[in-house]
Amino acid sequence: MDMKTAKHQATQDLGDVRRVSILGSTGSIGCNTIDLISRNPDAYLVEALTANVNVEVLARQAKATNARLAVVADETCYADLKDALAGTGIEAAAGESAVVEAAARPADWVMAAIVGAAGLLPTLTAVRRGAVIALANKECLVCAGALVLAEIERSGATLLPVDSEHNAIFQVFDFGQRDAVEKIILTASGGPFWRTPLETMARATPEEAIAHPNWDMGAKISVDSATMMNKGLELIEAYHLFQLPEDKIDVLVHPQSIIHSLVAYVDGSVLAQLGSPDMRTPIAYALGWPKRIEAPSPRLDLAAVGTLKFETPDNRRFPSIDLARQALRDGGMAPTILNAANEVAVAAFLNRKIGFLDIARTVAETLARLPNVPMLTLDDVISVDANARRLAEEQATARTVSA
Numbered sequence: 001m002d003m004k005t006a007k008h009q010a011t012q013d014l015g016d017v018r019r020v021s022i023l024g025s026t027g028s029i030g031c032n033t034i035d036l037i038s039r040n041p042d043a044y045l046v047e048a049l050t051a052n053v054n055v056e057v058l059a060r061q062a063k064a065t066n067a068r069l070a071v072v073a074d075e076t077c078y079a080d081l082k083d084a085l086a087g088t089g090i091e092a093a094a095g096e097s098a099v100v101e102a103a104a105r106p107a108d109w110v111m112a113a114i115v116g117a118a119g120l121l122p123t124l125t126a127v128r129r130g131a132v133i134a135l136a137n138k139e140c141l142v143c144a145g146a147l148v149l150a151e152i153e154r155s156g157a158t159l160l161p162v163d164s165e166h167n168a169i170f171q172v173f174d175f176g177q178r179d180a181v182e183k184i185i186l187t188a189s190g191g192p193f194w195r196t197p198l199e200t201m202a203r204a205t206p207e208e209a210i211a212h213p214n215w216d217m218g219a220k221i222s223v224d225s226a227t228m229m230n231k232g233l234e235l236i237e238a239y240h241l242f243q244l245p246e247d248k249i250d251v252l253v254h255p256q257s258i259i260h261s262l263v264a265y266v267d268g269s270v271l272a273q274l275g276s277p278d279m280r281t282p283i284a285y286a287l288g289w290p291k292r293i294e295a296p297s298p299r300l301d302l303a304a305v306g307t308l309k310f311e312t313p314d315n316r317r318f319p320s321i322d323l324a325r326q327a328l329r330d331g332g333m334a335p336t337i338l339n340a341a342n343e344v345a346v347a348a349f350l351n352r353k354i355g356f357l358d359i360a361r362t363v364a365e366t367l368a369r370l371p372n373v374p375m376l377t378l379d380d381v382i383s384v385d386a387n388a389r390r391l392a393e394e395q396a397t398a399r400t401v402s403a
Contacts, residue, residue, distance in 0.1 A: 016043070017042070017043060017044065017045055018043065018044050018045070018108050018109050018287075019044075019045045019046075019047050019106065019107045019108045019109070020037070020044050020045070020046055020047065020107055020108070020109045020110070020111070020287075021046070021047045021048040021049070021050075021102060021103065021105060021107035021109075021110045021111070021126070022034070022046070022048075022049050022050070022110075022111040022113065023048075023050050023099065023102070023103055023110065023111060023112050023113060023114050023119065023122050023123070023126075024050060024051070024052075024111070024112075024113035024114040024115065024119065024136075024137075025049040025050060025051055025058065025061055025111075025113070026051040026052070026054040026057040026058050026061070027113055027114075027115060027218050028217050028218050028221075028279065029111065029113040029136040029162065029279060029283065030049075030051075030061075030111065030113050031057075031061075032279050032280050032283050033111050033113070033283050033287065034061050034064070034065065035280065035296075036280055036283060036284055036287055036293075036295060037065060037287075038064065038065070039294075039296070040293070041065070044065075046062075046065040046066065046067040046068070047067070047068050047069065047105045047106065047107040048067065048068065048069040048070070048071065048102040048103075048105045048107065049061055049062050049065070049067045049069070049070050049071070049102075050070075050071040050072070050073065050099045050102050050114070050122070051070075051071070051072050051073070052072070052073045052074060052114075053072065053073070053074045053077055054072075055072055055077050055080045055081045055084060056084070058070050058072060058081065059081060059084035059085055062085060062088070062090050063085070063088055063090070066090075067090055068090065068091060068105075069090070069091045069092075069093065069102055069105065070085060070090055070091070070092055070093075071092075071093045071094065071095075071098045071099050071101075071102045072092075072093075072094050073094070073095065073096055073098075073099050073118075074094065075094045075095045077094060078092065078093075078094035078095075081094065096118075099114075099122050100121055100122050100125050102122070103122040103123070103125040103126040104125050104126070104129065106129075107126075107131060108131065108132060109131065109132045109134065109287070110123075110126040110131045110132070110133055110134065111134045111136065111162070111283075111286075112126065112133055112134065112135050112136060112137045112140065113136040113137060113162075114137055115137065115139075115218060115220055115221065116137075116139050116220065116339075116343050117139050117143050117339060117340060117343065117385055119137035119139065119140060120137075120139070120140050120143065120144055120148075120381070121378075123135070123137060123140045123148070124140075124144075124147075124148065124151060124378070126157075127148065127151045127152055127155055127157045127159075128151055128155050128157075129155065129157075130155045130156045130157045131157055131158075132157070132158040132160065132289070133152075133157055133158065133159050133160065134160050134162050134283070134286035134287065135159055135160065135161055135162055135163075136162040136163065136283075138163055138230075138233050138234060138236075138237045139233065139339050139343075141236065141237045141240045141241065142233050142236045142237060142335050142336075142338070142339045143335060143336040143339045143340070143381060143385060144336065144375070144378065144381045145236070145237075145239070145240035145335070146240075146375055147375065147377075147378055147381065148240075149240060159241070160285075160286040160289055161237075161241055161282075161286075162279075162282050162283060162286050163234060163237065163282070164260045164261075164277075164279065164281075164282050165186045165187060165234055165238075165260055165261040166234065166237060166238060166241055166261070167260070167273075167282035167285055167286070168259075168260035168261040168262075168272070168273035168282075169184050169186075169238065169241075169242065169261045169262075169263055169273075170241075171273045171285070172262075172263050172271035172272065172273055173242060173263050174263075174265075178242075178243065178244075180265050180266050180267070181242075181244065181248070181263060181264070181265060181266075182248070182264045182265055182266050183244075183248040183249065183250055183263075183264045184238060184242060184244060184248065184249055184250070184261065184262070184263050184264070185250045185251070185252050185261060185262040185263070185264065185270075186231060186234055186235060186238060186249065186250070186251050186252070186261050187251075187252050187253070187254040187257070187259055187260060187261050187262070188225075188228060188230075188231045188251055188252070188253050188254065188313065189212070189213065189225065189253070189254070189255055189256075189257045190228075190253045190255050190311070191212065191213075191225040191226040191227075191228060192208060192209065192211050192212060192213055192225075192226055193208075193209075193226055193356075194253065194255065198317055198357070201317070201356055201357060202355055202356065202357050203355070203356075204226075204355075204356040206219070206223070206349060206350045206352065209222065209223050209226040209349070209356060210222040210223060210226075212225055212226075213255070219350055220343070220346050220347075220350075223346045223349060223350065223359070224342070224346065226356070227318065227320050227346075227356070227359050227360060228313065228318040228320050228321055229320035229321075229323075229324070229342050229359070229360070229363070231251050231313070231320070231321055231324075232320045232321045232322075232323060232324025232325070232338075233324060233339065233342075235249050235251065235321065235324050235325065235328065236324055236327070236328050236335050239328055246325060246328050246329060251313050251321055252310050252311075252312070252313075253310065253311040253312065253313055254308070254309065254310050254311075255309055255311075256305065256308060256309060257277040258274055258275070258276070258277070258300065258305060258308060259272045259273070259274050259308065260272075260273050260274070260275065260282075261273065274300060274302075275297065275300055276297055276298040276299070276300050278295075278297035278298060280295045280296065280297050281295055281297045283295075284297075318360075319360050319364070320342075320359075320360050320363070323338060323360065323363055323364055323367065324338060326367075327367065330372055331372075332372045332373055332374050332375055333372055333373050333374070333375055333380070333381070333384040334367060334372050336375070336381055336384050336385055336388065337366055337367055337370050337372070337384060337388040338363060338367060339385075340366075340384075340385045340386075340388035340389045340392065341362055341363040341366035341367065341388050341389075341391070341392040342359070342363050343389070344362070344388075344389050344392035344393055344396060345358065345359040345360075345362035345363055345392055345396060346359060348362070348393075348396035348399075348400075353396055353397075353399070353400040354396050354399045354400065355399075358396075358399055362392055362395050362396060362399075363392075365395055366388055366391050366392045366395065369391060370384075370387060370388055370391055
């Protein structure tokens with residue numbers, strides 16, 4: 001994909017008031033987006049907000065932003081949402097199909113922040129009508145990258161990465177001279193277990209795994225950071241976003257999370273985007289694009305930071321990066337299988353059914369046991385995703401029984 005869908009449209013005038021929808025508004029990314037909108041409410045008209053089950057927060061957000069529609073994915077929560085919004089004039093809906101319908105509403109700008117493969121169909125729906133997509137759901141490109149990019153090309157949609165790493169690269173990547181890019185470097189915090197011995201990691205609890213040292217994220221993403229699978233998923237996402245081969249995408253551990261990623265050029269220049277670890281910075285970049293808007297993120301004081309540290313990833317203790325690289329090299333449905341197995345394994349760990357080190361083992365075994373096939377249609381993706389989940393569930397259950 002030519003990133004003209006974003007970078008080359010920087011002179012586009014999107015008007016003074018931007019109509020927005022937030023898919024996954026009650027998660028960390030969604031709440032930070034609401035925070036930015038609330039600081040300049042006259043600049044935004046909120047079309048739709050969606051959540052999974054958190055009716056209380058969703059209703060509060062809908063009232064605060066005067067949203068036109070609020071949707072909860074869990075149909076059993078519909079009555080509670082309708083009661084919470086009674087008398088407000090805000091439309092309430094429920095169910096997975098209603099989330100997809102919310103994505104189809106006429107918003108200029110859509111925050112795609114539903115965690116996991118569940119966000120794929122709503123995001124594709126927004127893409128197909130040519131919206132500006134602020135992509136915080138890396139799994140969309142991981143499990144169906146080729147299909148998503150084809151739809152973007154067909155519809156003329158704009159794709160703006162929100163992950164701090166990809167947003168950083170986007171800001172310093174010369175799309176007009178892609179052949180001058182030597183490599184891109186994704187930085188990783190290392191998570192809470194970077195210095196933890198393997199035998200201690202084997203006994204890690206969910207509470208320990210989600211205690212990220214720098215970022216405030218949801219449970220699933222925090223566990224991905226602890227296993228470093230998040231960096232593997234981001235590597236696949238970067239491959240699709242920036243159209244560089246896998247061997248030109250590096251990972252570097254940077255525990256302070258100050259440099260969010262870098263781009264190295266053939267002349268020896270290395271360009272980096274820096275900032276305090278606050279997701280409101282990349283969200284603000286996407287929300288204001290093609291202009292920059294003010295964000296309340298703490299200002300970076302390099303003198304106070306003093307020294308920036310970097311290390312090479314320990315792939316023996318954190319095998320997830322290598323699993324993702326191999327899946328990317330294998331192509332086809334391998335990344336889809338990787339993502340599905342990881343979602344199941346992380347959920348099993350959070351539910352105390354398997355150990356921390358069993359997450360990567362479950363992913364590796366699922367990749368080894370499920371045949372890889374070409375990615376041709378969205379139905380293919382849905383079918384393989386379901387099969388990978390079933391197989392991963394079987395393995396997690398077997399580990400629970402044998403524990």
